[in-house]
Amino acid sequence: MAYETLTYQHDAGVAEITLDQPEKHNPLSNAAALELTAALERAHDDNDTTVVVLTGAGESFSAGGDIEEFSDQMDKRATELFDEGGASAELFQLLARYEKPVVGAINGSAFGGGCGLAAACDLTYASERAQFGTTEITLGLFPMVILPALRTTLGDQKTLELALTGRRIDAAEAEDIGLVTETVADGNVLDRAHETARELAGRSPLALTLGLHAFNETTDMPAERAIETLNAYRVLFYKSHDLKEGAEAFLEDRDPEWKGV
Secondary structure, X not given: OOOOOEEEEEEOOEEEEEEOOHHHOOEOOHHHHHXXXXXXXXXXXXXXXXXXXXXXXXXXXXXXXXXXXXXHHOOOOHHHHHHHHHHHHHHHHHHHOOOOOEEEEEOOEEEOHHHHHHHHOOEEEEEOOOEEEOHHHHHOOOXXXXXXXXXXXXXXXXXXXXXXXXXXXXHHHHHHOOOOOEEEOOOOHHHHHHHHHHHHHOOOHHHHHHHHHHHHXXXXXXXXXXXXXXXXXXXXXXXOHHHHHHHHHHHOOOOOOOOOO
């Protein structure tokens, strides 16, 4: 499959998706959002893919919305704007329910929608020179479809602070507030992300997929209902081949042979 705004590679259970418009700082335009959604769906539906690594080409991860596209949208009707905004909405809806681990390799600036993408990753590694921010407020806008991802990762207070001020933060502060899993020396971030991705690719596909499904499903549930739901999923694990295989492999001091069932 050919893409215009990104590249897609696959190796040993890991799909690498690279936002690839470095001359424009990898904007999250409507076209880019549509292609990224398609690429993520491709990885999700591929039985040979266990983990996704998401990164950007060049000096930036993603500068967020395309300013040129903003200008073109000013004269459009409200219904047209709503329909076009569906591309980004669909992307972040997909990430909110995604059932394979997404590992972010934030190689540079991640602003606006790019910051939202970083927040939507399950694990996020950032170059020490990376910067983050919800800078929409400086344009007379407010971050919208990325709010749930930011709120889930940062909580209400920090999300509102960044959204209202448009303040840019460095990788060290992003790690302190939970937006970044680990800060990595410049030039090593993609290798570090792949190191973790390879480790995850060696885990039970069932444990990863069912675990993420259970996590996503119970995020907004009251505690009592969530515990009841998670206990039901626990039964599924105990009836699976992979848990039996994992226990036997541990006792026999060998590597497990997962089947994902």
